Amino acid sequence: xxxxxxxxxxxxxxxxxxxxxxxxxxxxxxxxxxxxxxxxxxxxxxxxxxxxxxxxxxxxxxxxxxxxxxxxxxxxxxxxxxx
Numbered sequence: 001x002x003x004x005x006x007x008x009x010x011x012x013x014x015x016x017x018x019x020x021x022x023x024x025x026x027x028x029x030x031x032x033x034x035x036x037x038x039x040x041x042x043x044x045x046x047x048x049x050x051x052x053x054x055x056x057x058x059x060x061x062x063x064x065x066x067x068x069x070x071x072x073x074x075x076x077x078x079x080x081x082x083x
Contacts, residue, residue, distance in 0.1 A: 028035055
């Protein structure tokens with residue numbers, strides 16, 4: 001399971017209006033799905049994903065530099081690795 005973007009202990013609730021597909025809402029209600037919780041889980045996943053993408057973009061040069069160094073030099077402490 002992925003780490004949530006915001007932990008539940010830090011969360012306070014705020015009433016928010018969202019527009020959802022009416023058929024989807026009706027189906028969720030018929031299945032006793034808590035729509036607020038489902039929306040929150042989905043939004044949490046989207047935020048977590050956006051944070052991950054942002055981190056990768058911000059650190060792309062450093063990761064590529066490290067990968068280039070490994071290609072040229074090998075992994076640190078390779079001589080101590082037991083295969």
